[in-house]
Amino acid sequence: MxxxxxxxxxxxxxxxxxxxxxxxxxxxxxxxxxxxxxxxxxxxxxxxxxxxxxxxxxxxxxxxxxxxxxMPAVQPKELWEETGRIDDFGGQLLAIHDRAERDYFFxxxxxxxxxxxxxxxxxxxxxxxxxxxxxxxxxxxxxxxxxxxxxxxxxxxxxxxxxxxxxxxxxxxxxxxxxxxxxxxxxxxxxxxxxxxxxxxxxxxxxxxxxxxxxxxxxxxxxxxxxxxxxxxxxxAAVSLLDNRAEATEAINKVATPTQKTIEEVAEFLKLRKNQMIKTLLVAGTEQPVALVVRGDHSLNEVKAVNLESVASPLRMLNDEEIKDLAGCEAGFIGVKDLACQIIVDRTVANMSDFTCGANENGYHLSGVNWDRDASYHAVEDLRDAEVGDPSPDGTGTLxxxxxxxxxxxxxxxxxxxxxxxxxxxxxxxxxxxxxxxxxxxxxxxxxxxxxxQNHDDKGIIWPANIAPFAVAILPMNYQKSERVRRAADDLYEQLLSMGIEVILDDRKVRPGFMMSDFELLGIPHQVIIGDRALDEGEVEYRDRRDMASTRVNHDTIIQFLTDRLQA
RNA sequence: CGGGGUAUAGCGCAGCCUGGUAGCGCAACUGCUUUGGGAGCAGUGGGUCGGGAGUUCGAAUCUCUCUACCCCGACCA
Missing domain, CATH: 3.30.930.10 (Bira Bifunctional Protein; Domain 2)
Structure with missing residues (x-):
């Protein structure tokens, strides 16, 4: 080309x-x-x-x-009704209809x-x-x-x-x-x-x-x-970070946290570490609301949550009114004691003791809370995001x-x-x-x-050999004026073409810097620069796009040099 | 879907506040010079100022409305 x-x-x-x-x-x-x-x-x-x-x-x-x-890109809606996936895909489906008002999806x-x-x-x-x-x-x-x-x-x-x-x-x-x-x-x-x-x-x-x-x-x-x-x-999979549950050592205690709602704020206010607290998240269930509980420093994994049978899909956090109805307080003070819904706790949470959670009363949290004695849960599941440094779930190494x-x-x-x-x-x-x-x-x-x-530098793209738009670029310097540059470039071009090599010859009337920058941006793996200067010594210049290393090659052997490079 | 922003030449932007001949850089085109790292000089072409409505003698500029595009967010507990 x-x-x-x-x-x-x-x-x-x-x-x-x-x-x-x-x-x-x-x-x-x-x-x-x-x-x-x-x-x-x-x-x-x-x-x-x-x-x-x-x-x-x-x-x-x-x-x-x-x-x-x-297969057709356009699909009748009826097919999707058979599998009931219209809701699963939701708004991602592009609905279209024809002149007879029949429904389709792209x-x-x-x-x-x-x-x-x-x-x-x-x-x-x-x-x-x-x-x-x-x-x-x-x-x-x-x-x-x-x-x-x-x-x-x-x-x-x-x-x-x-x-x-x-x-x-x-x-x-x-x-x-x-x-x-x-x-x-x-x-x-x-x-x-x-x-x-x-x-x-x-x-x-x-x-x-x-x-x-x-x-x-x-x-x-x-x-x-x-x-x-x-x-x-x-x-x-996120494993439990506690091998077993320690004995309770503290009495349950109601503490005032007048304006502290977030884990961050409560931990700071009560001088606790975030991993001594739990957070109770109320989500819509398939029938009744469900409480999902993770440790204060952990994040709920939405995919794991939604895959639970009792949790509605897509995941929806309860709104302020629903929270008030269920827990009797604002979000920020929800806890597990006397919470009237199904409570599912993360593996780590199940092994916690003497922890702090909301009191289900605005302005208060409970410290020294212990499972069985003060509250109970209905199921233990893997609910949280795994984190760097966690033990690998297969028992070998660290994540x-x-x-x-x-x-x-x-x-x-x-x-x-x-x-x-x-x-x-x-x-x-x-x-x-x-x-x-x-x-x-x-x-x-x-x-x-x-x-x-994965393959670029500050000058542009560096194509991996097998997907490069062209394998070789021939960049003639002063192609318009220098007869022998033109002849050398054209000859090389024709030869590579006849060998079935994908080659692009830049025959535009542009300045050298412009041309070279363009091909660095384009990322053609192998570049042959042909100019009077090197031709005086019977040579042309080869440049590798990846390392930008230049090699002077005898003009007569450039074809062999290139085929060796292309096979490498 | 919620919040914020933008829309003026192919691209990037100024002009808008304070209404009065639509500009700049890059790109493109022509000529001359230049020719191994994104050239110089001179010239040229290109815009219903996102669409519609309104205010006004007069709207890129003010008002309303629609549309498109961009960014952020959608785990406080």
């Missing part, structure tokens, strides 16, 4: 509304342009990268035995469509297992789209769905997908971790996420410093934290959708049974942004 025949529009200035580096560099390099909130056009430059990522995904999915297909995911396809196509266990996938545009009306294509509303996703006779077969494919994902991200060239995850609105039993490690990641990844345990903070960008998520769905939609087959015994399902998502557009987050 010659730059004069390409669409190359770079910007020197950082766009005002781009916060993270990948977004800034994608705009500056001209890969993407914004159309509206969470909507982006992929310019030819960006599309080249996107298609490389797609191709790697395609090859590895095919190699793992999955079959590519393409698909945020395709479990319903594939299950409908399969229930009509597959009738026998002999056709199983089977794994279908597509690479397709989805739309999720995110509460707050941000960070460019990292969290956009319209995005491209590879989604695969597998169907099985039994759980054992599902596990085989799940493991194969896990291996395929590992190969894909390795080929793209990114550092990542596979972690335990919550399955959220998709549902099912087991699931794992693939996270590209980057400081700008929106998820917190907890991992053992010496073991193999790794989990999303949402999912990471550490890293930020991650979720680029893949694999699920063992079981029969949630097949049962809801009556996707059944006849088994070997001739009996009808619901199929077991797995589903495997990968964010294609997000992967591109994640690659930049």
């Amino acid at each position: 010659r730059t004069t025949a390409f669409h190359l529009v770079t910007r020197k200035e950082t766009p005002q509304d781009a916060e993270i580096i990948s977004h800034q560099l994608m705009i500056r390099s001209g890969m993407i342009r914004k159309l509206g909130a969470g909507l982006y056009t992929w310019a030819p430059l960006g599309l080249r990268v996107l298609q490389k990522v797609e191709q790697i995904i395609r090859e590895e999915m095919n190699a793992a035995g999955a079959l590519e297909m393409l 698909g945020p995911t395709h479990e319903e469509v594939i299950t409908d396809f399969v229930r009509n196509e597959i009738n026998s266990y002999k056709q199983l297992p089977i794994n279908f996938y597509q690479i397709q545009t989805k739309f999720r009306d995110e509460i707050r789209p941000r960070f460019g294509v990292m969290r956009s509303r319209e995005f491209i996703m590879k989604d695969a769905y597998s169907f099985h006779l039994d759980q054992q077969s599902l596990e085989v494919t799940y493991e194969a997908m896990k291996q395929a994902y590992t190969k894909i991200i390795n080929r793209i060239g990114l550092e990542f971790r596979c972690v335990l995850a919550d399955s959220g609105a998709i549902g099912g039993s087991g699931s794992q996420e693939f996270h590209v490690i980057a400081d700008s990641g929106e998820d917190a990844i907890m991992y053992s410093d010496t073991g193999t345990y790794a989990a999303n903070l949402e999912k990471c 550490q934290v890293a930020r991650g960008i979720e680029v893949g998520h694999i699920f063992q769905l079981g029969s949630k959708y097949s049962k809801a939609m009556n996707a059944v087959i006849l088994n070997e015994q001739g009996k009808s049974q619901a199929m077991e399902m797995g589903c495997y998502g990968m964010g294609v557009t997000r992967m591109v942004a994640a690659a930049i987050e």
Whole structure:
């Protein structure tokens, strides 16, 4: 490709509304342009990268035995009524209708469509297992789209769905997908971790996420410093920090805390450490309100809370009036003694003694409170966020934290959708049974942004070799005027082209500094600078984008030099 | 959804308070010079001032309204 025949529009200035580096560099390099909130056009430059990522995904999915297909982006509402997921997805669903006022959603995911396809196509266990996938545009009306294509509303996703006779077969494919994902991200060239995850609105039993490690990641990844345990903070098990409950040593005592409502304020006022206190959170339940209790210095884990049977989904804290009705006080003075609702305590809280909590009376807290003697709970659950320094749940090592960008998520769905939609087959015994399902998502557009987050410097993008829009850039100095520079550049260009190497020749009439800065921004891995100065000595200059190291190479051997580099 | 903010040329912004010929930088285009690190000089093109309504002799500027976009928040107990 010659730059004069390409669409190359770079910007020197950082766009005002781009916060993270990948977004800034994608705009500056001209890969993407914004159309509206969470909507982006992929310019030819960006599309080249996107298609490389797609191709790697395609090859590895095919190699793992999955079959590519393409489903409609627009889905009839009736399908979603069959599985009852409209409420689960809520406002994220983009509802549309046609001229006859029929209702549709622009698909945020395709479990319903594939299950409908399969229930009509597959009738026998002999056709199983089977794994279908597509690479397709989805739309999720995110509460707050941000960070460019990292969290956009319209995005491209590879989604695969597998169907099985039994759980054992599902596990085989799940493991194969896990291996395929590992190969894909390795080929793209990114550092990542596979972690335990919550399955959220998709549902099912087991699931794992693939996270590209980057400081700008929106998820917190907890991992053992010496073991193999790794989990999303949402999912990471939090162990009890107290092995057993100490004997009560204090008498219960009502203390005045006239204006102190927060844990912070009460601890300061009563000269207590926050870990000697508990906080009682009142949330809406599936039937009655529920009290969730965590230690004063801990945070409630909303995902864990919402996964409790008695807690309503989505999680909703009671409002002031409901709190008054239930506890008889304002938020800030709620405690566990004589609280008339179901009380679920965190594992650590269950082993606390001589603690302080609200008195269920405005202006007062209770100190020296002890379980059994003064108050009781109905259940012990894991309710809190795990924290750095906690013992790892698998018993090996201590938890550490890293930020991650979720680029893949694999699920063992079981029969949630097949049962809801009556996707059944006849088994070997001739009996009808619901199929077991797995589903495997990968964010294609997000992967591109994640690659930049992990591969850039102050000059611009540094593409990993396998997804670079071009492998080699030829940068001629004074191409317009110097006949021999032009000839050397054109010759090299033609030769590389004929060898099937993706090469871009900058034949624009621009100054050298401008040209070099542009290609540093674009991040083309291998750059050949051709100028009269080096040609005088029969040489050209090679520059590696990653380390910016320059090498003078004999003009006659540059092809060999480049092919060696490209294979390295 | 709650709160805050912004909207003027492709991009970044000034002008608005105090109404009176729409500006600056970058980018683009032309010419000359320059040619190994985002050049210089001269010139050129480009704006229904987000939309609508109102006040006024006159509105980018004042009033009302709508829309779009951005940021923060959605675990006080």
